[in-house]
Amino acid sequence: MKAVWPHLPILQVIIPLFGALLAGFLRRSGVAFALALAVSWIVAANAFALMWQVLSGGPISYHMGGWEPPVGIEYRVDILNGFVLVLVSVVGAVTMPFARRSVAFEIEDDRGAWFYCMYLLCLTGLLGIVITGDAFNAFVFLEISSLSTYVMIALGPDRRALLSSYQYLIMGTIGATFYVIGIGLIYLSTGTLNMADMASRLGTAWTVDARVVIAALAFITVGISLKLALFPLHAWLPNAYTYAPSFATAFLSATATKVAIYLLIRYYYSVFGAAIDFASLPITEIIIALSIAAMFIASFIAVFEKDLKRMLAYSSVAQIGYITLGIGLANQAGLTGGLVHLVNHALMKATLFLAAGAIFYRAQTVQLKDLAGIGRKMPVTMAAFTIAGFGLIGTPGTAGFISKWYLAVGALDKGLWLLVFLIVGSSLIAVAYVGRVLEIAWMREPGPAAASASDPQLSMLLPLVILACAVVYFGFDTEWTAGIAGKAAQYLLAGLR
């Protein structure tokens, strides 16, 4: 154990990577599932151990192959990415038991092992983006996670899954390439790829020629915003989430966009923010404006969607708006709110998409018109859906309330009274789209599709129930969410110039 202890940062990435390789060789769906489950849990334990190390001993810097940064690649874990590592790996570990039946139902048996292979590869990429302290290394992991995501989406049961995967591939690659262009410009002006080193050298580059730095910032912002589906760069998301296999949707909605948001925060607060004065650029204004547009327009579209998964996908775009709003507010309460919502939204969306997956497993449809009375037939599933739905609205007593509270306080601290009303107003739209599903599911007589449905087996119910309980629990005890997010926000704001 002692020998392993200092090498946890690299194990966080290597374990799922080799798991993916092994899953590809296994070919048997059941065995590959067992492997993926074991890997997910080991990875989660590893993330908790790392977080513990950070909380007790401060940031960890791991030098790949013994090469000192900035020459070698550095893996750096501080309170912010430790927090995101725990989130990603825990979501993977908790939702994994759901995958076996859902994947067996939606994907042909001979492709099952490939699905788990891609899942583990995606997990590798996501964890890698979060843990690395090297800008180009982050690009490689970004592409690892993206390419495996395209495959997972294409494995969806409908032929439109292929089309959505293709469209996402085009958009995602443009995003990643924009990111590389940005990194290239920074490399040209600073001569380094290490993020911490960049932060210390960008200040000089800024005084020599500010245009290069602004261009790099713009390319990186647009590139990452495509990946995180910031309005209006979200066009790939609704189709991808609608036609992907249910488990893939639940996992991706909770992790992939969140990791991209983390990367944006890292660049804004630890790289650019540490080197140049952000107040001289209109970035916060742009981010806040786009966030508000996302909160309203995407929520509004969600109200009129006929497909449950598509409705939830648009709701994701809207909820991402709340998180980026926190980034744009850039004060203690606002950033805490954004970071807390990163976690809370991951928990809520995973619950909602898993519930949608369970409904598809039992009723073979997620069209809202077919779901009349489904709550009476699948009470546990829909109860979990209801709790997470209240979380989306931001009802007191759920995790969603905590994040919106912090965001509202952050807006007040900045003197933006109107913004508080906008946060409340957009929540009212969430009442409309969540309420519509709840009315159909609970109030109406069961229709033909719902009549034969019932709650799925325990392996699918358990992840749902655990996540729904977490949504309620983190609405009361905020030490592990808002507490740590607050510390992370403090750490980030202290690094700003």
Add this chain to the structure above:
Amino acid sequence: MPTVSLTSLFEHYNYLITIFLMMSGLYILVAGGNMAKKLVGLSIFQTSVYLLYIEPGKILGGTAPIIDPAFATYSNPLPHVLILTAIVVGVATLALGLALVVRINEAYGTIEEEEIFERDREQ
């Protein structure tokens, strides 16, 4: 702020080529309706970024970066290594994209975007 003069434009003609390639790639991506052609555009777009990295790595009069007492100036090896990685990523993306186009062709019988949308609407 340095001013842009015609001579400085010519001195940086390599960047002009990079930008031209980048824009043509993006244009094909936006304007094309054929899915295979779009992937060609994507490839050109990515290739322009390879140039963006590689060009500044070359130092005039420098040799390959292998330490030898006969030489004092070397080209910067790091951009080459980075772009080797990026090329691999680009090839993987192109391969996956083309595989998807093959599957789309099997499922829809066409790879023209307009026709595919039409077929999904009819459904």
